[in-house]
Structures are given as C-alpha cells and as structure tokens.
Amino acid sequence: xxxxxxxxxxxxxxxxxxxxxxxxxxxVDFEVSPQLKARMMKTIKAGRRRVVLDLSDVTFIDxxxxxxxxxxxxxLDEAGGGSLAIVCTHDKVxxxxxxxxxxxxxxxxxxxxEALAALAVAG
Amino acid sequence: MPAQDxxxxxxxxxxxxxxxxxxxxARKYAEDVAAAFGLDADSRYEFVYAVNEAVTNAIRHGxxxxxxxxHMSITADADRLTFAVRDRGTFVMPEPExxxxxxxxxxxxxxxxxVDEVDLHIDPGGTTVRxxxxxxxxxxxxxxxxx
Numbered sequence: 001x002x003x004x005x006x007x008x009x010x011x012x013x014x015x016x017x018x019x020x021x022x023x024x025x026x027x028v029d030f031e032v033s034p035q036l037k038a039r040m041m042k043t044i045k046a047g048r049r050r051v052v053l054d055l056s057d058v059t060f061i062d063x064x065x066x067x068x069x070x071x072x073x074x075x076l077d078e079a080g081g082g083s084l085a086i087v088c089t090h091d092k093v094x095x096x097x098x099x100x101x102x103x104x105x106x107x108x109x110x111x112x113x114e115a116l117a118a119l120a121v122a123g
Numbered sequence: 124m125p126a127q128d129x130x131x132x133x134x135x136x137x138x139x140x141x142x143x144x145x146x147x148x149a150r151k152y153a154e155d156v157a158a159a160f161g162l163d164a165d166s167r168y169e170f171v172y173a174v175n176e177a178v179t180n181a182i183r184h185g186x187x188x189x190x191x192x193x194h195m196s197i198t199a200d201a202d203r204l205t206f207a208v209r210d211r212g213t214f215v216m217p218e219p220e221x222x223x224x225x226x227x228x229x230x231x232x233x234x235x236x237x238v239d240e241v242d243l244h245i246d247p248g249g250t251t252v253r254x255x256x257x258x259x260x261x262x263x264x265x266x267x268x269x270x
Contacts, residue, residue, distance in 0.1 A: 030179045031143035063229040099236045
C-alpha cells in the first residue's frame, strides 16, 4: 500500500506562467480525492491553463478521482479553454483510464517530457 | 490460512464504520483474502479494485452518517471468490448517457469490467452488492503466461 501525496505545484523555466506540473502518488481513493480536487481547482483558478498531472507514482486510482480529473477538464473549458495532460506508467492504472474512457478525452503520456512537449505545442 | 476442503465454502466477515478512512482497511481485507485464495496479481488487483468501488458506493449512498456500519463478507469456494457488501441505502443507478467528462457514474461500469459477475439486490432495508471473481483454470494461467 502506497501512501497518497500531492507535491507542490511546479513550473518549467521559460514555458510560460500558464503551465504547471502537479505530481501525485500513492493510492488515490474517495478518502483523498477531495484533496486532489482542491489542488486542481486552485491550480486552474491561479490561471494555469496547461496542466501536466504526473501520475507516474500512482498505484491505484478510483472512480471518484477519475471524476475529479474529468471535472478539471470541464473547469478548464469553463475558464475559456486549456489543456490537461496525464503522465501514467502503471499498467493497471492505464487499464482504469481505458475502461472509463478517460483516455479518449485526456491524452495520456508515458513520460513527463512527452506530456510537456505536447502541452508546449498546445500553448 | 490452513488447508481447507475445497468443496466447503469458507466465509470471512468485516464490519467497519461508514467512513472514508476505512476504505484502505477494506482493500487490505480483500487483498489478503484474495492472496490466500490464490488469485494471481492481476486478478487480485481487479478484485480489490471492484471491492473498493462497492464499498465507496456503500459509504457515499448507503449510510446516513459516519456511525453507520458497512457489513462485508467474502466467501471462497472451489474456484470462485464472492465479496458482498450490505448497506442501508438505495443503490444509485448511474445515468446511461452521462458524458465522459461528468464527475460521477463510473463505479458500476468499472466493477462490471473487472470481475466476472456483479449482482445488485435492492430491498426495502437496503442494498447488497455481490462481486464474484473466478480463479483462472491452470490451462488459462499457462496460456496467459505464454506456455
């Protein structure tokens, strides 16, 4: 069992102030999904419009957390548009994205570098 | 777990308060029973995932407050592990046409995808969700391993 965490928001030098990276790890379930939601909403409210959600260290993500991520996409749309990219390397977590169809509305990348490259184009 | 007669089902129970903080306890319980039963790593993950969804639903919709209890059991028979969770609420069916960016309504679809059988029983006293995962046969396991 891996303990849930969210790292401090990170920015990339010279990439623009609207781009942010959030690193999440551990087991993301109904107990902690409110923390994920609060952080993602804070990031969007702060003006970030290109967000990399790095889930490389996530070993479990439940349907409530999937809902939070889907909600963030809606929030970006309401804020005038933006892009969210996910980094995922865990096979079973990827399977959950596929079952829920999240991978059809958010691009999932195998590394942070690829996610950043995709958002640089989006910017 | 001591050796048991495979023809005789064995059942274990777990009762927890209807609190989010108990979800990890429910997952650990399901993981331990599934490992003792002999499910492989992929099947264990899927079983535990479905259990987590069912218990989450019970906590969200089946309890009036955090002092309510959630009742769980797992029965193991020769080739099948069956989890049951009972709560005092009414199961909330997801909207079939909900958009992919909606925040809820994915739990049942996930459960149905990850275990072999999902059974919902709704009565005036509450809702019981049963999830069954069948142990792969030796031939299926060999095929999956590329033998």
